[in-house]
Amino acid sequence: MKTCQVIFQPSGRRGESPEGTTVLEASRMLGVGIESVCGGKKSCGKCKIRIDPGSVDQHGIHSQPNHLSPFTEAEGKILEKNEQAQGIRLACAASIQGDVLIFVPEENRTGAQVIRKEAGEKEIRLNPAVRLFTVTLSPPELDDPQADYERLVAALAERYGLPRPEIDYPALLDLGGALRKGNWTVTAALRLEKEILAVFPGEVEEAYGLAVDVGSTTVAGYLCSLHAGRIVGTESFMNPQITFGDDVIARISYVMDNPDGMDKMRGCIIDGLNHLIRNVTRNHGLAPADILEVTIVGNTVMHHLLLGIDPRALGFSPFTPAIHRSLDIKARDLGLKANPAANVHILPIIAGFVGADNVGVLIAEEPYRRDEMTLIIDVGTNGEMLLGNREKLLSASCATGPALEGAHIRFGMRAAPGAIERIRIDPETLEASFKIIGEERWRPEFRITGALGICGSGIIGGVAELYRAGVIDQSGRFRTGLATPRLLTTDGKPEYVIAWPDETSLARPITISQQDIRSVQLAKGALYAGAKLMMKKLGIEKLDRVVLAGAFGSYIDKTEAMFLGMFPDCDIDHVSSVGNAAGDGARIALLDRDKRLEAEEMARRVKYLELTLEKEFQEEFMAAMFIPHMKDSFPHLPPPGKS
């Protein structure tokens, strides 16, 4: 039987499927979640997937529409004409006829991503840019025929002492209707007490804002009450740009090689954000127009691609961004379907590869208020680091790839229900146990549903445990001659079984391969080497504190991360895992406008170290690929084999 290469995007999950398998069946074998309500009966229309003609995977797999079976009558009944034109198919109706690259739209994926740490521990001072003011006006009369706007402004001045605010155009269009519908009582939403963004009939008590962290791999949005300051809802999705390239360099290349590359990249992230806005508002009984302010963080390339700024200058020395300072752009200008008058505040960026996300981390963690020398690692597809204290601040960036976010490793998946998030390996028996997201206890003792894959924290912990248990050596290679059935050899290459077929929903084992271990080593080696060079630059021998941040940061076990050698030695009690600090920064900027000024000032104060220009980088990187390191000592690390 002929088998075909199948790759699912944006997850990057790949595998072989027998010819004739439906796309839905293949997705299940590979642990890719596609919605299906009717169970493959071609009636619910939930399992839509898309073939983008001509798109090419990094391994050269082309997306050919004719590598799927011909369009069926059943699909003709369910899919709209424009969907058909876009290459959309039903996964239960289309079967695989050749190598194929398949895109699963966000809304047709099962399992929303879990971002546990919904509320940061930090106290955020509540001082939002947008506030509500309710006033009652005297209706116009013949001897007082003043215009609506002037009448509103007079009432705002009288009741709140506000000096004559401007009015944004969309609000002006709604003004007359709102005044009359509210019987001359209205609530005006003002930005910085200077601009009327919206006018609602009657009395309204709550205004909403959205803080967004646009990562290369994961995009997270936090819907916040601007009045109470709390998080009302959280939504996330995988950055659909991953179809065009795993990391920032690949995406810059895509723009350079494709005339419509910029439009596609910008289009899909804006579509994704609009989908998020629709979902997160609908799930909480709100409308997109209720969002009156948006803050955005993201690395420099994400920042440029979101705005539609040509990123190619970021691809070559001297890696010049278009702008450092923060931006305030109307939602309507960006194409964001929040309130059209909403201001979108995009945090400043530091350098070509140290972006607004890192500025978010900066204002969330505030290393500049401390005496201790703190290393902050924002773990992501683009690893960004900050080192410093109140005296000095240095930033750097290194390409780690998406492995640490669970993407593009063999059984990798994002942090969603069904993902293995923690792994333990017994050094005596070499047996594995694991815990999956959505369950409280550890496998194999406890089990409800099968595992679907391994997320970022799982792969970091898994590699650390493989080393600690002696399954792999310091160089990351599997040891030979170990007496365990978990070590398989497939196509001459060793892999370690984390979950047996009956523990998974895939009907085959979930393993960690030599290639997966290499991906993790490359990523952690880059982070470690970067940290070393930064310490050298600032003349520091020893770290006082380490902060691990990232969209999934709260899942990383700090001891496992240190075992793996993600950063130089530090007292483990002074290492902390803070979750999505970049997202926290976006939320802080949303809720406290003064923090925006702080961000601007700090972004200017931070010095930037271009690691690729440092002569020792390659050498440090090679040494740091070892677990935990080729030669550096870790006095604070417990000896291997003890947990």
Place this chain on the structure above:
Amino acid sequence: MKTCQVIFQPSGRRGESPEGTTVLEASRMLGVGIESVCGGKKSCGKCKIRIDPGSVDQHGIHSQPNHLSPFTEAEGKILEKNEQAQGIRLACAASIQGDVLIFVPEENRTGAQVIRKEAGEKEIRLNPAVRLFTVTLSPPELDDPQADYERLVAALAERYGLPRPEIDYPALLDLGGALRKGNWTVTAALRLEKEILAVFPGEVEEAYGLAVDVGSTTVAGYLCSLHAGRIVGTESFMNPQITFGDDVIARISYVMDNPDGMDKMRGCIIDGLNHLIRNVTRNHGLAPADILEVTIVGNTVMHHLLLGIDPRALGFSPFTPAIHRSLDIKARDLGLKANPAANVHILPIIAGFVGADNVGVLIAEEPYRRDEMTLIIDVGTNGEMLLGNREKLLSASCATGPALEGAHIRFGMRAAPGAIERIRIDPETLEASFKIIGEERWRPEFRITGALGICGSGIIGGVAELYRAGVIDQSGRFRTGLATPRLLTTDGKPEYVIAWPDETSLARPITISQQDIRSVQLAKGALYAGAKLMMKKLGIEKLDRVVLAGAFGSYIDKTEAMFLGMFPDCDIDHVSSVGNAAGDGARIALLDRDKRLEAEEMARRVKYLELTLEKEFQEEFMAAMFIPHMKDSFPHLPPPGKS
């Protein structure tokens, strides 16, 4: 033979046509100019006309597609699918089968409108909001990797001492490309020295702006050099909204009666302005994106409809506008296809029916700088008046209808080549002579082409001459028993022949009918009555100065206007005709930003008199319908019969 009622819009020309006549033939019989290059051979596609299903003329004529002959194969070859869907036909192919209302798109009309007075006499201080700054930057290097924007801002500060301007989003998108294309020399266009609107590669010396006067009947645009201050080009078109109603009240009604009325009204004026922008820039070797600033004046209803603000509150007491103050809106927000970053400055409005056009007149004429009591009449479909001096200022408005702009009178047309603009009638022989636009000498001695119709100044002058020669009496009625072949009786109604068939291009005489005379009387009576009540309000016996303004103002003969009784008696040497003063005001605001502040201040100082609430208005109006007036004396008027 059956004849059908045919009405052409936006000119309002109407007449009977035999069934089976092509639309092109009918247009020629009625003196409506429709382009035709192939001469009716159905090959050039220039003679496009449109039938808007369901639109209704004031006389109840419906626009029924089936009142034209069926769609032909020849049209199928020339017209695009979307044109067909919009009801577009070729005038040479479609023949008339019933009463029909036909819209002739601007681009398919012959004869561009003539606006003679291209440059006002006024000296305008040159101090535009938008200025150009050329700088050369040092290219970024690895030890100076500053971002493009910060680099530009530093160069602007160094060379011109400009404090850190903001950058508008579209300019940010172009910044990197412009810097690299210009080899690090660029010209930045800044608004108020505070905001970068555009960045051009290399050195650019000239920036452009557009001043627009949106009248109920005529829209005029002046493309100006912001550097030299001169007018580069002028374009005008008939306001396509006239299809939905002749005057502001009719258009408000249309919005109230039609759910999509607002969108249609706004859509067609924005389309018209975009067409004007394309033409006026192309004709001068420029692109729409070269327009970096736009100023707009218009009456309050035009102002609201252009912005998309629901105008219905303007239709009822207390006639409340949405806003008085001036507005600054980005061209992209308005849908104007100038430079997307261009600011559109809309001048303030005074009251429900005294709009930004009158504010334009105010800053152009500056009555507030004089001791003499000045009456300014802005003659248009909506007649707006100002009375005052440096002590006090009063404004008022009256609906005059479009007759004084040559629309909706029997042989009326706009001021375009072929229009009769001056008429003289010999009191002895009762013979007429006339002058048409585009020719230097008077008929009948001199003739190149036939006359097509009578424009606004022609109809005003014609009625005045009919009275002065004794053809009509003080009440406007034709006298009986006059010995002249020029007085015809058609359907029992008298009309006076201005041009015999062989002097026209219509193969029939051009006449002034009793109905035409009534329309002029109604318009001039309203203006006169308004002026009288304003004088009474300010306690004034006598006018020191009169200024006649309007899109075609320079054509009105001041003596004829006084003979007709358009305004109370005044020394004729102190009456002047200033042309399009509202358009001058828009141009002044474009070229001198300080005048915008003056406009804002003066708009607040002007008091408004609601004429419809004045008890004496009806009585004054009735008396003022007489020529020149029922009882008022005109000591400064020469006796009738002397020219």
